[in-house]
Amino acid sequence: MEVMSTFAFVLIVITAMAILIFRDWRINAGALALQYLAAFALVTLSWPIGLAIVKLITGWMATAAIALTCLRQKNTKDSIESGASLVFRGLSGLLIILLIFILTPTLQARVFPQVDLLILQGGLMLVGMSLMQLGTNSEHYLVVISLLSFLAGFEVIHAALELSMLLAGLMVVVNLGLALVGVYFMIRVGEPDESSEDEALA
Amino acid sequence: MTLTTPMIWIILPLVVAAVCVVLNKRRVFGLILTSITAFGLALLAAFFPEEMALSIGPLALVFEDSLTILGRRITLAYEMLPFIAFIFGMLGLWGLSSNLPGVPETFRPIGLIMTASLTAAMGVEPFLYAALLIETAVLVSIPMLASAEQVNHRALLRYLSLMTIAMPLILISGWLLTGVVILPPESPLIGQAAMLLGLGFALWLAVFPFHSWVPMVSHGSHPTVVSFLLFILPTTILVFGLNFLNRYSFLRTSEEIFNILRLVGTVMIVFGGVWTALQDDLKRAFGFAALVETGFSLLAVGFSTEGGLRWMLMLFPARALGYWLWGYVLTRFEHHNGSLEISTVKGFARSYPLLSVGLLLAQLSVAGLPLLASFPIKIALLTQTAGSGGGVGIWSFFGSLGLFLFTIRLLLYFVMPLDDEIDRLWPTLEKTSEFLPVLVLVLVLVLIGLMPNTFLAWIANILTAFPQLQ
Numbered sequence: 001m002e003v004m005s006t007f008a009f010v011l012i013v014i015t016a017m018a019i020l021i022f023r024d025w026r027i028n029a030g031a032l033a034l035q036y037l038a039a040f041a042l043v044t045l046s047w048p049i050g051l052a053i054v055k056l057i058t059g060w061m062a063t064a065a066i067a068l069t070c071l072r073q074k075n076t077k078d079s080i081e082s083g084a085s086l087v088f089r090g091l092s093g094l095l096i097i098l099l100i101f102i103l104t105p106t107l108q109a110r111v112f113p114q115v116d117l118l119i120l121q122g123g124l125m126l127v128g129m130s131l132m133q134l135g136t137n138s139e140h141y142l143v144v145i146s147l148l149s150f151l152a153g154f155e156v157i158h159a160a161l162e163l164s165m166l167l168a169g170l171m172v173v174v175n176l177g178l179a180l181v182g183v184y185f186m187i188r189v190g191e192p193d194e195s196s197e198d199e200a201l202a
Numbered sequence: 203m204t205l206t207t208p209m210i211w212i213i214l215p216l217v218v219a220a221v222c223v224v225l226n227k228r229r230v231f232g233l234i235l236t237s238i239t240a241f242g243l244a245l246l247a248a249f250f251p252e253e254m255a256l257s258i259g260p261l262a263l264v265f266e267d268s269l270t271i272l273g274r275r276i277t278l279a280y281e282m283l284p285f286i287a288f289i290f291g292m293l294g295l296w297g298l299s300s301n302l303p304g305v306p307e308t309f310r311p312i313g314l315i316m317t318a319s320l321t322a323a324m325g326v327e328p329f330l331y332a333a334l335l336i337e338t339a340v341l342v343s344i345p346m347l348a349s350a351e352q353v354n355h356r357a358l359l360r361y362l363s364l365m366t367i368a369m370p371l372i373l374i375s376g377w378l379l380t381g382v383v384i385l386p387p388e389s390p391l392i393g394q395a396a397m398l399l400g401l402g403f404a405l406w407l408a409v410f411p412f413h414s415w416v417p418m419v420s421h422g423s424h425p426t427v428v429s430f431l432l433f434i435l436p437t438t439i440l441v442f443g444l445n446f447l448n449r450y451s452f453l454r455t456s457e458e459i460f461n462i463l464r465l466v467g468t469v470m471i472v473f474g475g476v477w478t479a480l481q482d483d484l485k486r487a488f489g490f491a492a493l494v495e496t497g498f499s500l501l502a503v504g505f506s507t508e509g510g511l512r513w514m515l516m517l518f519p520a521r522a523l524g525y526w527l528w529g530y531v532l533t534r535f536e537h538h539n540g541s542l543e544i545s546t547v548k549g550f551a552r553s554y555p556l557l558s559v560g561l562l563l564a565q566l567s568v569a570g571l572p573l574l575a576s577f578p579i580k581i582a583l584l585t586q587t588a589g590s591g592g593g594v595g596i597w598s599f600f601g602s603l604g605l606f607l608f609t610i611r612l613l614l615y616f617v618m619p620l621d622d623e624i625d626r627l628w629p630t631l632e633k634t635s636e637f638l639p640v641l642v643l644v645l646v647l648v649l650i651g652l653m654p655n656t657f658l659a660w661i662a663n664i665l666t667a668f669p670q671l672q
Contacts, residue, residue: 111394
């Protein structure tokens with residue numbers, strides 16, 4: 001069990017870093033799917049597998065919705081970025097990792113004594129990385145992926161605090177709703193601008 | 203036959219919303235269905251018998267106040283019905299204006315779903331799960347707010363992000379607070395829980411510095427839709443916040459927390475007031491004015507021990523009517539003029555005299571002009587604030603002048619003739635169907651201003667649902 005949770009934590013760190021650093025939707029969607037798998041592994045430490053798997057399925061559904069929309073968008077550009085921006089984001093991610101390793105033991109001792117340290121670190125890693133991502137970009141699908149990651153991190157921690165069917169159900173609604181909102185934005189952006197069409201016709 | 207109150211005020215609106223979605227091309231049908239449902243539910247809530255039983259001819263209906271879903275309960279108690287009547291009544295009013303030019307077809311079903319979600323949030327047990335229902339309402343609201351502009355998308359993403367970040371903060375703080383009850387008052391956990399809770403509410407209520415989405419969304423989205431959003435979200439979030447004050451005595455008895463609330467409220471009034479006065483865009487000004495109103499609500503909560511909660515609640519109906527009128531006239535002006543920059547509404551008092559008066563009075567009513575709806579409450583609140591010392595009173599007063607100044611600026615533009623119109627007759631372009639709602643609403647605002655206790659005091663009855671706050 002311990003090996004599995006350690007592996008899940010490492011997977012969370014790698015996938016969160018990948019989402020933070022890269023801007024290619026294929027990498028991000030793949031990383032998000034793996035991230036949900038790792039989050040599921042951490043949630044199984046607190047919840048029965050039958051209930052925890054709801055989070056995995058929901059996460060994968062959300063990921064699939066976003067990935068398929070990106071795939072269908074004709075104007076999705078593969079952005080070419082300078083090496084410096086990748087390095088900058090990588091360093092900021094490392095800073096978050098460092099910060100979380102420093103803060104979590106104290107946080108566990110003072111606020112969440114009943115929560116396993118790996119669960120706390122995994123959850124906060126997702127929260128921290130996604131907040132950094134939210135602060136550094138405004139692209140529609142990346143914002144939504146960051147919010148989904150943020151919620152996944154919160155769910156990992158909250159699962160260790162409380163077991164509730166209604167809460168799990170409502171979180172499914174929120175996660176899928178968020179993914180649908182992301183899809184909605186991406187489709188709206190992909191639509192031709194009505195005003196420019198009108199001007200062209202005139 | 204036994205029914206439950208959540209089936210009436212949560213499930214039924216959701217069913218009607220589904221019908222509206224299916225028949226979304228039939229706008230008039232949607233308008234009638236939405237308005238009849240909303241007004242019907244409002245009337246039912248307003249006149250619901252305390253014994254929770256209704257007889258319609260031979261049919262005897264007995265109501266229970268709880269509905270069990272996935273092992274948890276949603277309870278809509280009799281004491282909360284005045285508030286439910288209020289939000290459904292206002293939904294009906296906004297429903298009536300849902301056929302105005304440019305209002306998205308999604309507005310009617312989304313309005314119903316939001317109101318149902320937020321009603322559920324008022325009654326879900328444990329009450330903390332309301333955070334998820336509020337988040338659901340936020341997610342649902344996105345399609346009605348979205349326009350084709352990229353700037354608008356950025357605003358909505360910011361709104362979505364801040365609201366989504368708030369939800370876990372509320373849930374975690376709620377979990378911490380359950381343990382706080384048994385802790386000694388000097389425990390650091392109490393402060394940490396209160397800080398998380400405050401941060402969550404600050405994000406939800408768009409408290410400075412988390413406010414930036416409000417003017418952005420206000421600028422980019424449809425005025426009718428924005429006015430509904432800025433009415434329903436802060437109103438229900440503030441009422442939801444009463445749960446915390448009611449349940450946790452350390453929050454109720456902490457002088458520091460009330461001082462912080464007063465300070466934050468004053469900062470919002472001053473900040474929002476200054477920015478409102480300086481705005482050149484009518485829609486952005488509305489957004490900043492909404493921030494000032496949130497500031498007044500927080501200020502009122504800060505004076506809870508002096509009856510501030512009654513003022514906070516009594517401000518809701520006056521504010522809602524003002525917002526509706528404001529959104530209505532902005533919609534009409536945007537349709538006629540295209541732009542809502544202040545420089546482009548020059549001479550509007552000549553072409554659209556009654557609509558112009560409607561906009562000015564809506565703003566003045568929200569600002570608290572004597573004889574209009576918000577005045578009796580705001581004057582009581584400002585008097586209390588002035589007596590409390592510490593500069594809060596004087597700053598709140600100056601902050602609240604911001605909307606007055608903006609209205610005076612707007613009035614000057616409204617009456618300013620265009621260069622080629624100086625010697626010409628004033629052609630009136632407005633139609634009776636456009637200004638009739640304005641006349642009715644202005645009359646209602648004046649009546650409320652003249653008889654505030656008759657029209658506003660009933661909503662304070664919901665405090666009976668919070669026994670520790672009466």
